[in-house]
Amino acid sequence: MKEHKSHVRLPRRSKRSSSRPYTGSDDELPFGPSQACRCEHCAIRNRPKPTDEDNLRSTAMLRKVDAAVEKNFEETLVDLEDFVRLQSVSADLELIAESLKALCLYRDRLERMRFNIFEYNINAPRGACDTSPHPKVVFAHYFSSPSKNTILIYAYLDVAPAKFEDGWLSEPFEFYMNDDMLYGRGVCTGKGMAVCWLQAIEAWLELNDDLPINIKFIVEIMHAVGSVGLQHYLEVKREFFLDVDCIVFGNNSWINDDKPMMSCSLTGWAHFGLEMRGAAKTLEGGLAGGLVYEPMTDVCALMNSLVDNLHVLQIPAIQHMVRPTLVTEWALIESAIFSEYAYKEQFGIRRLRFELTKAELLHNRWCQSTMSMHGIEGCYSRKGSSMAMPMSVMAKFSIKLLPDQTVNLVHTHIEEFLRTKCEELKTRTNLKVHLLDSCDPSMWGLDARYSKALVRSISRVYQLEPDLSMNIVTCLPIASTFKKITAKPIILMPYAHRMDYSHVVNESIPKQCFLRNIKLCTGLVHELSLLPARCKCDVIFEYCNRQGIAEMLKPHTEKNLHRPTIFAHMRRTKSVKPRNQQPAEPDPNKRKNLRDWLCAPFRRKRMSTTK
């Protein structure tokens, strides 16, 4: 724990006038009364400035928590093993039950830590007579106190398909550990990140019956298949996000082995539909062939006009909007670990674009806007052959957007270009350009308060300043979607290496790195607890008068300041069987006697998975 001492930093405080109303921006908040709350007894408005003693006490607590994390590390690995063993491959509909098992396991762990649980069914598109269970998404909420910051953690428990035959050295769904590496499908993607958070929160609760911040969770099992159905609940359950201060995603952003890299920007996208219509309905090839102009032919011509031989988009104005890459960022890209040969080998690719230099290649991938063609709706796309001549087809292509591209401008450019080409080609079928889906790219300052909190955590854990970059953009569509719908600040926690290989075979993470990621979680909880909170009376009625777990426990903890906490006690007696008189955990939505439930013992022992 020595390594931490030199890096403990106190939160910076705003020098601006405290009378300035809170604008919802990502900047530092002033201490002192918030303009938004008109409540006379607002605990948050009337909260005293934290003293140095407070800060030192909380830093000391963090050190204890981290020590507990180290002590429990063996158990953590058993936890990870439990999750890895479940073959939660979301792309395989037959394995949906395994994914649900993983979700239930995680949900039960959260529920034991006094999270309120909300489960929603995902109505993914499926066959009419498919009787397999519906996938679910879990929303969870630990409400400690209105005077604390609230973070939302996004976690997912599904993985990409994996088979031993693909070239794994061990069974992908059997957790395998050698001296310093952890192997198994999911260890450096969703499952690994989710287990880190679980351990961090459990460690906090064990040492201190309460958490220093409010935590919400969204846990899903459809991440690998585009988070089907989640967007619906993000839009419908907007009240869940009202009191959230920032959203935390784990992401794989390390680009070299030296130190973690912290991203401060997210890609956006614009999906276009290029619709050509030649007639009101599909015609029979035998009858109408040679008589009518075919939209498929025109679509191919237009799609072809968008790019040159080298697949470069022929609208320079769109590329010009992208922020130039800085010299430091070029240096970072140069240092990136990437084997062109291994990449090609893995996917069976013959040639890569820009393969002359590694930096050019990676720059094009990470720092350039690119176009992809996905398919054509309305055409004959099954196996075999058909005589049908589709008369209304829509080609789908998308452009990955980087800061400072905007959906609006790109849309205008694309539409103008296609209309001009249509004129040039004298197409006889009708063109319509649709914007099917879009999300602006986003970028936040390296000096935003959440970025700084993360930098402090990383520095404490790794004893290094992380690499910082705004122009090496992270592509994490689910984060962009959260940002678009909730407009909340985003924290991208560097978890592992860029996912060039991780998704494929021998997914692995160094043991030390995994431990540090848990400490990164505890550290982030600590750092966020130090940031000033604001009263959310402007969005939630009488927010500052709400009673959280902290308020309930207060008389209790004040009386027994040095008493071992409930959780620590339970850890020592965890071999004792749960008492029969322990009340069954009631449905959180109908919970009547909060005190009963609060004092229910926290059993750290994992639920056994079906082995």
Place this chain on the structure above:
Amino acid sequence: MKEHKSHVRLPRRSKRSSSRPYTGSDDELPFGPSQACRCEHCAIRNRPKPTDEDNLRSTAMLRKVDAAVEKNFEETLVDLEDFVRLQSVSADLELIAESLKALCLYRDRLERMRFNIFEYNINAPRGACDTSPHPKVVFAHYFSSPSKNTILIYAYLDVAPAKFEDGWLSEPFEFYMNDDMLYGRGVCTGKGMAVCWLQAIEAWLELNDDLPINIKFIVEIMHAVGSVGLQHYLEVKREFFLDVDCIVFGNNSWINDDKPMMSCSLTGWAHFGLEMRGAAKTLEGGLAGGLVYEPMTDVCALMNSLVDNLHVLQIPAIQHMVRPTLVTEWALIESAIFSEYAYKEQFGIRRLRFELTKAELLHNRWCQSTMSMHGIEGCYSRKGSSMAMPMSVMAKFSIKLLPDQTVNLVHTHIEEFLRTKCEELKTRTNLKVHLLDSCDPSMWGLDARYSKALVRSISRVYQLEPDLSMNIVTCLPIASTFKKITAKPIILMPYAHRMDYSHVVNESIPKQCFLRNIKLCTGLVHELSLLPARCKCDVIFEYCNRQGIAEMLKPHTEKNLHRPTIFAHMRRTKSVKPRNQQPAEPDPNKRKNLRDWLCAPFRRKRMSTTK
């Protein structure tokens, strides 16, 4: 019936040596002993030449049959009404029961006429939990005598979708008749043709307990959706075709109101798959975008290179193989009835190709090879948007082939062209050209014996020589498929106008034309009965010793030469209810006592459909 007299022609006889073995060609067969049959008592080999008296007797019979057809015409229209009323829309899976009703109705009529019935289930692709009944195909066989010719009639009973709202003047599925036109979905396509054959055969049977030829039927209800599943049974049930002399299709080939047009050629087709493969599996757009070359982009470029702005195939060699159109055929095309305006209006088309002159336009449609693009397999073709980058896609296009194009040569040209373009474009993804499905075009002489039989029938019914053309090619894929699989001669009976409108709204046929089509069927039966038959001992064991209905009835008919036939008798007493003691019609496959079944009365009264 006067109109027929002047046109009765006796069959021509071959002047060639009768010792020449039968080669299976379409030419006239010699009378006299066949080389193929080594049977000592072969009735066919030892058959005497038909005398003039025989011919006159059979012509007189045809005249009686045609008189009966006229007399029964009102009942025929009621029959047609029964079929039109059934909404046998094969494109609508929910209406499959209606299609099956139509098929059962037809099957029962055939069974009553002593056809042997074989039913086969069509395993059309459908949803896993679809419990609707399977569509079926009916094979039927009336075997009169081994010494008679055998024809196979293809009939279908399904129709294209139709709704009153589409612009029909009457309900599409309610048969409507005004002074000289018959309206209703199906009257000038499958149902109309099928009812014509039913009436023609019933008229023959009524006047003469037996038919002058052997008739086989294939009746299906999936014609409008590409005859799904039928090809399987054509290939599996090859023994059904062994003794078939020719296959008769009704087709819509009239191109003007003046006279029927007789086609002597069928289009072929070549379906190509242009496969481009960039990597071993689909990649995620967000991760691999900008890094790899995308097959979709290359496919669009290659497809675009195949045609110019005006959608004309850029491989002149393919077009040069097509037989030139004769001056007489140009004149025929000039006389064609076709309203460009109505056509565009109907399908909501803005511009047609070659729309400067009608003749150019129709020539391009009927006499030119054309290319159509159908779709792309493996791409994202559903609604909405996707980030997936398909890495192995196959574009599908087809070329309609006309005589004298051949699949092999066209394939070679296409493959060579695409490989050259690939080199030019320097595509980095791998090209493969597949020939997915193909059928050579076919053409038969205007002086082939079956063509001549048809010309004689047409001339007798219409008092006109039909328009003949080999280069205005008929596109009837199911006929091409039969030709490809069975290699039997084809007769295309001109039934109605080219299907520019018929498939769409207000499908109709002149009443007189419908009546003449029935007479065309009876006439064709007569003409084919006059053609010399050959013994099929070379393909079917002891064929000439088989006992058909004619052999069974012979002692009976010889004794009572002037006795009214069973069928005529039944017509007079058809208001009498079927007697109870009448034996139930046994399963034709297990029929024991053939004589019992043969003498079962033939009830002409239709089965009532569910009204």
